[in-house]
Structure formats: C-alpha cells, structure tokens
Amino acid sequence: MESKQLVDLVAKACDDKRAEDIVILDMNEVSLIAEYFLICEGTNERQVQAIAREVKDVADQQEINVKRMEGFDQARWILVDLGGVVCHIFHRDERNYYNLEKLWGDAPQLEVKL
Template identity: 85%
Template structure:
C-alpha cells in the first residue's frame, strides 16, 4: 500500500468515527518527518480515543505497522505514527491552540477521499 492509499484509508477511519475538520497536508516538500499529516478533531476525550483506536485498528488490519501512538491516555492530542503518514487526533480546544495547519502553512492541502 502506498502512502496515498494509506492517507485515504486513515481519513476514512477518522470519518467513520465522526472526526471533524479532516485535513490532509502533503508534507513531502516541507518536512522529512512524513509524506502526509492527517489532522482532525473531536469534541470530547472519549471520541478522540475512539478515532485514534479506529486508525490503529484499521492500519493493523491492513498489516501496516503502527510505529507508535502517543497521548492516548490524556486524549487531548493523540499522535498515531504510521511511518509515511502521521495522524493527529485533537480535542477541539487543543487543535485551535496548536493550529498545525498554520504552523505547516507551506504544505499544500490534499483533497480527502472518504
């Protein structure tokens, strides 16, 4: 599975758990960390955890190695590292505060296929 297919898979997993404001940033030209960032949010901690868990489960079903998941217990900003794709699941308040879309403003946004 290439990174574009993985982006679509992860974005769909986020959408299936009712993530809000799903944005995909193409990071290939601006960062060495990952090819894509997927950013989304939820209104409460339980939903943040449900989204992150779904991303992890869907990736593992496709035999994609989840490198790490950070922030799950606090559920304010959960980072799911899938190698070439990194999914950021925010609590709505934290997303506004950190504003990754502005921080990585040089990265073009990619259309999300759900």
C-alpha cells in the same frame, strides 16, 4: 501500501468515528518527518480515543505497523505514527491552540476522499 493510499484509508477511518474538520497536508516538499499529515478533531476525550483506536485497528487489519501512538491516556492530542503518514487527532479545544495547519502552512492541502 503507498502513503497516499494509506492517508485516504486513515481519513475514512477517522470519518467513520465522526472526526470533524479532517485536513490532509502533503509534507513531501516541506518536511522529512512524513509524506502526509492528517489532522482531525473530536468533541470530547472519549471520541478522540475512539478515532485513534479506529486508526490503529484499520492499520492492523491492513498489516501496517503503527510505529508509535502518543497521548492516548490524556486524549487531548493523540499522535499516531504510521511511517509515511502521521495522524494528529486533537480534542477540539487543543486544535486551535497548536494550529498545525498554520505551522505547516507551506504544505499543500489535499482533497479528503471519503
């Protein structure tokens, strides 16, 4: 599966668990870390964990290897590394503090297709 298809699939998985303010950054010209960053937020720790679980489950169903998942226990910022796509799931209180959209402001934002 290409990274563009994967980021759209991950966006839908996040939306299915009612993630808010979903943003996709095209990192191709900006970073070697990944092709896309997907950033979203949940309103509480339980929702943040549910979003991360859904992303992992969808990846597993598509036989996509989750390279790494960090921050699950604290559920303040969970990072799900899918290779070409890195999904950042924030607790609402943490998202504004880290402000990845501003940090990676050179990266174009893509339309989220749900």
